[in-house]
Amino acid sequence: MITPAFFIDKLQSSGISFYTGVPDSLLKNLCAYIADHTDSDKNIVAANEGNAIGLAAGHYLATNEIPVVYMQNSGEGNIINPMASLTDPEVYGIPILLIIGWRGQPDVKDEPQHIKQGKVTIPLLEVMGVKYDILDKEESVAEKQIDSAVKYMRDRQECFALIIEKDTFSPYSLRQQAVSNLAISREDAIKTVTSYLDDKDAVVSTTGMISRELFEYRTFMRQEHEKDFLTVGSMGHASQIALGVALAKPERRIWCFDGDGAIIMHMGSMAIIGDKSPRNLVHVVFNNGAHDSVGGQPTVGLKIDLPAIARAVGYRHVYSESEMSGLEKTLNIIKNTEGPVFLQVCVKKGNRPDLGRPTTTPIHNKKAFMSFLED
Numbered sequence: 192m193i194t195p196a197f198f199i200d201k202l203q204s205s206g207i208s209f210y211t212g213v214p215d216s217l218l219k220n221l222c223a224y225i226a227d228h229t230d231s232d233k234n235i236v237a238a239n240e241g242n243a244i245g246l247a248a249g250h251y252l253a254t255n256e257i258p259v260v261y262m263q264n265s266g267e268g269n270i271i272n273p274m275a276s277l278t279d280p281e282v283y284g285i286p287i288l289l290i291i292g293w294r295g296q297p298d299v300k301d302e303p304q305h306i307k308q309g310k311v312t313i314p315l316l317e318v319m320g321v322k323y324d325i326l327d328k329e330e331s332v333a334e335k336q337i338d339s340a341v342k343y344m345r346d347r348q349e350c351f352a353l354i355i356e357k358d359t360f361s362p363y364s365l366r367q368q369a370v371s372n373l374a375i376s377r378e379d380a381i382k383t384v385t386s387y388l389d390d391k392d393a394v395v396s397t398t399g400m401i402s403r404e405l406f407e408y409r410t411f412m413r414q415e416h417e418k419d420f421l422t423v424g425s426m427g428h429a430s431q432i433a434l435g436v437a438l439a440k441p442e443r444r445i446w447c448f449d450g451d452g453a454i455i456m457h458m459g460s461m462a463i464i465g466d467k468s469p470r471n472l473v474h475v476v477f478n479n480g481a482h483d484s485v486g487g488q489p490t491v492g493l494k495i496d497l498p499a500i501a502r503a504v505g506y507r508h509v510y511s512e513s514e515m516s517g518l519e520k521t522l523n524i525i526k527n528t529e530g531p532v533f534l535q536v537c538v539k540k541g542n543r544p545d546l547g548r549p550t551t552t553p554i555h556n557k558k559a560f561m562s563f564l565e566d
Contacts, residue, residue: 192328192358192359192360192361193326193329193330193333193359193360193361194330195220195221195223195224195225195360195361195363196224196363197330197333198221198360199221199224199225199228199229201333201334201337202259202337205337205338205341206256206257207256207257207258207259207288207341208229208233208256209233209234209247209254209256209258209259210225210229210234210235210258210259210260210261211234211235211236211237211243211247211250211259211260212236212243212259212260212261212262212266212290213236213237213239213240213243213262213263213266213456213482214236214261214263214482214485214486214488215261215262215263215266215294215485216292216294216484216485217263217292217293217294217355217356217357217359218261218263218290218292218355218360218486219485219486219488220360220361220362221261221290221360221363222261222486222488223364223365223488224363226365226367226488227366227367236482236488236489236490238455238456238458239266239269239427239456239457240262240266240267240269240270241269241270241272241273243261243262243270244260244270244273244274244277244278244287245277246258247259247260247285247287248277248278248285251285251286257286257287257288257344257345258287258288259287259288259289259290260287260288260289261289261291261292262289262290262291262292263291263292263294263485264291264292264293264294264295264305264308264309264312265294265305265308265424265426266291267291267308267315270289271315274319274321274350275319278349278350279319279320280347280348280349284348284349285348285350286345286347286348286349286351287344287350288340288341288350288352288353289321289350289353290352290353291312291352291353291354291355293312293325293354293356293357294308294309295308295309295310295312296312296356297309297310299356302423302548303423303552303553304398304423304424304425305424308424312354313354321349321350321351321352322343322349322351322352323351323352323353323354324336324339324340324351324353324354325354325356326353326354326355326359328356328359336353337353340353365486365487373479373513373538373539374513374514374515374539375513375515375518375536375537375538375539376538376539376541377400377401377404377477377479377483377538377539377542378404378407378542378543379515380518380536380538381401381404381405381448381477382408383515383518383519383522384446384448384475384518384522384534384536385405385408385409387519387522387525387526388418388446389444391443391444392418392443392444392445392446393418393420393436393440393443393444393445393446393560393563393564394418394419394420394445394446394447394448395419395420395429395430395432395433395445395446395448396419396420396421396422396429396447397422397426397427397429397447397448397449397450397453398422398423398424398425398453399450399453399483399484399485400450400483400484400542401448401449401477402419402421402422402423402549403547403549404542404546405419405421406419406421406547406548407546416549416551416559417559417560417562417563418560418563419556420432420436420556420557421549421553421556423549423553426452426453426456427453427457427460428457429447429448430449430454430460430461430474431457431460431463433445434460434463434464434467434469434472436564437469437472437530440564441469441470441471442471443471443564444472444473444530445469445471445473446472446473446474446475447472447473447474447475448475448477449474449475449476449477450477450479450483451476451477451478451479451480451481451490451492451493451497452481452482452490452492454492455492458500461474461504461506461533462504464506464531465501465504465505465506465531466504468505468507468530468531469530469531470507470529470530470531471530472530472531472532473525473530473531473532473534474531474532474533474534475534475536476497476533476534476535477536477538478492478535478536478537479492479493479537479538479540479541480492480493480494480540481540483540483541483542487540487541493537497533497535498510498511498533498535506532506533507528507530507531507532508525508528508529508530508531508532508533509532509534510524510525510533510535511535511537512534512535512536512537513536513537513538518536
């Protein structure tokens, strides 16, 4: 394995010191080291990977220094537009070092939502004309790869990608842990909200811990899972899936279980919900100010006023709770309130270590959910 310290020191000695991106579980040790050893204005957790390309491009234009953008390979979809129309050598020619976690790598066991992305990780780079290398796990080899990548970027004014396999970086624990005084765990909040749902209500839940905790609660309660569409991938798009369902099924109440990192990633979705104003949609954001599923790196979720944004874009009713008693009172009100409703639940960071994963396949989940909506 490569130590994060070796990797970052090597980049530093090569004149690279600016980092931005969206965290990934394969990069959590690296991201933790960067957070502990880099000024906050030189390590920015971006709203989404495309935004990170923009931030990095701005840094290069101002300093003539190559920046880094880190991401899970799922983020390649978000970078295609700025890579093709901004950084490409046929447009502006802006060199950026991409560090991409290879989830779903062929022949490596992973979750269903990563399998296709793993297969197309390298082909997508090839289609975009981005030169790449798979970072070796031996430091002596990796050092030469970094030297080659830096030379290529400087000589060609082009981006270069380092693909990161599982267990490439050795463990590193984040020292700068934010202290939270919030009272409710996300799992307890999900249990409480779900317990208030009517039999015909449907849920669209976002990727990561939220879908996992919802699935486990249904299992614990000996309930089936057909009422829930578990959006195990497609981060940031659950609210628009929920909107599509709500508009097509106006006789049902549709709940979107969202996360702060997901809603921030594509915040424009809130404006579309406000404009279409579905009376049967309840948008619940479990906000812990962290990317919990990939290492707990911070978001700006608890630093900004999401309820104020919801009001500004046209949600009919807006609530925010951080105590269980207040949450239960609000849920009683929501049961008889026209949507679109926005409910922020501020929750503690973290999850229990034995949290399981959905045992149904995405295809089975889709079919069961569609059958439930037909009834």
